Amino acid sequence: YKSRDIERRSLDVDGLKRSFLEWLVYSVGKDARAATRRDWFHTVALAVRDRVVDRWMDTTRSYYQEDAKRVYYLSLEFLIGRLLTNSLSNLGIVDECRQALDRLGLSMEDVVDAEPDAALGNGGLGRLAACFLDSMASQGLPGYGYGIRYEFGLFEQRFENGWQVEYPEQWLQFGNPWEFARPEVLYPVQFYGRVEEFRDSVGDRAYRWVDADRVLAMAYDTPVVGYGGDTINTLRLWSARATRDFNFGHFNDGAYMKAVEQKILSENLSRVLYPNDATETGKELRLKQEYFFTSASLQDILRRYLQHHTTFENLPNKAAIQLNDTHPAIGIAELMRLLVDQHALRWDDAWEITRATFAYTNHTLLPEALEAWPVRMIERVLPRHMQIIYEINAKFLNRTKARADGDNARLSRLSLIDERGERRVRMGNLAFLGSHKVNGVSALHTELMKQTVFADFHEEFPDRINNKTNGITPRRWLKQANPALSELITTRIGEGWISDLSQIAALRDKADDVVFREEFRRAKRKNKKRLAAYIARQTGEEVLVDSIFDVQVKRMHEYKRQLLNVLHTIALYNEMRDNPTVSWVPVTKVFAGKAAPSYHMAKLIIKLINDVAKVVNHDPSVHDNLKVVLLPNYNVTAAEIIIPAADLSEQISTAGMEASGTGNMKLALNGALTIGTLDGANVEIREHVGPDNIFIFGMTAEEVNDLRASGGFNPREVIASNPSLKRALDMISTGAFSPDDRNRYHPIVQALTDGGDHFLVTADFADYCRAQEAAMHLYRDPEEWTRKAILNTANMGWFSSDRTVNEYAGEVWDVHPVHPNHDG
């Protein structure tokens, strides 16, 4: 059915204006005079939905009609951000909407700013999932996202006296106009209970999971508008519901809290996102969240499949399930349970189908981030799954034993169970074993996976590990975030680059075009003015627009080495104070990023940056030559303001520790020059932009490994031999930046000295300063700087997530674009 009222779907200014007024009055229930910015946002969003729903249904209908193979991206995180500009831009009606609002006396910016970020993720992994959704829809691939509809997303970060303080992020407070509640899509999910063994109809041993607690998973669907609006895919997020909202028995006994206890406890499952982005907490509720959304998603996937099929051997040809890290890896045991216990398949058949259906992406090698759930906990929370994991392990080790010829150390490394100390289930091993393909997220990372965490598995299954270097969507991260540069590019090479970023290479020869360079600089300067205004609003600091904007924006983590940047900042500060007559290149150090609330060292680094900023920004002896700002509450929307304004992109992690990075890609695409180590995707960025257009420094991953293995590294020696490093560290340790608490930074200084400087900050300091000087020196030559900046933008085409998802589609998922027919 399609509404005959074509008005409702018209994309012209008048049609939009009328829809806005319709929705405001009849849905938001407000008169234009009384409407708030938020009311107008809801109104515009509802009107945009009208322009989406029909094509959404056409898309889904086409998938059914063609019984197309679908991709299911299972992720505990989707860092979506705002959706209004994205939807308008992908539908191609941004200007029409702006004009319609204008005629109503409204500014588009005000309406856009009223939308809260959907911050359903921590950082890289969550944002990658969101970029992949945009790319799958824009490439016409039948891709579904499955996750959790957290009531509270990633916390709001505020600074109080320079310290990070977390506040609940209530994104749903005023409702979410983009989601469609699906109360009829409801699945039971069980926890606890016990397993009963029985003989099935043919006398075979069978198992049933009984006396378990039940929670209901209810679906909320959000349309994913592809570029051009041809394909509109679905993001299905699960919300926990109690099987019984209210217990009258308890109520009648006056036990009011008990009356709603089950409801509260059940709904806790989708209450809040765990704010750790690289340290597993081992909390039972986290395990239950992982199982909750995975079980509901698999039940939904099988229901959809069984609408066209009666037996399961075809499942791998109709569904590709991607595990976004190990967080949904329990899904392997869950699919086995559904196939064996509920659909009575033979074990081996079920295992073949499971392995052929799943694929797993690893996003980190950090030991503390690799999930390993206590056997005792899984036995209690998911008793049947623990049995199944044991069975999988037994069959695997029996099969492997022959090949291991007595190398028990190897067998115990391969085992799904870590027998050392408290017995734990290695979720990475389970994910690897239960998948037909396993990938890393950059060329270097994938090689390191084969050499370290999965070395034994790589030997066992030499053709399973493959590389899929990350990417970013050029729609949000260039077209929408940087209209100044996008319009310039489109005027020069047309707009094909938006859906095929490889076309941006046509800008290469524009690097030598002095006029284009001037226009490129003007676009950058416009973005820098916008950021300067944002910095003033957020921190009160006035920064010099023509200073070099040296940007490090990412989660706070020791391996990302914000500390190395701070030490350089202090060294530069000292040099400027020592040489006030020198004509310095003015520098604005821009930091932003959240620390996991329980990660105290990261929170101390935040305080240090704020303390250094306080001293430097108010020291008249360096005037405006150096400003340090730490912007609060870094999220997708803040990134869209900061990234287009950056001149220098800080990608300075200890080599071998950043799996890929994606901020590095966004910054280079927006014309920033990278200063970085040969880590993660920095290696491939250098290959594409050219070694002359990037500032590389520091040890390679191999050198880091050797140095660590040698055990011979003594940071105190390095510090003693580097006066500017020593001076900077002495200032920190003597309270130069914390006169109110001189020992505040003892833990940091300790970690960098006697603590062995695990992240090799002191070891890379000198070379980092050399690279910084090279960058400052080049910045004195705007023409040469701009030429290199243009060559960065022009050579970042390969880092589009369209390329990445097409590689997955061809080499892992075996899925093909479907072109929905919209003239149904």
Ligand SMILES: CCc1ccc([C@H](C)CC(=O)N[C@@H]2O[C@H](CO)[C@@H](O)[C@H](O)[C@H]2O)cc1
């Ligand atoms: C169990 C707690 C936890 C939560 C999240 C994670 C993520 C894997 C951390 C993460 O976001 N990793 C980042 O993933 C990006 C996308 O592939 C990469 O670009 C980053 O290098 C990587 O740090 C690990 C552990």
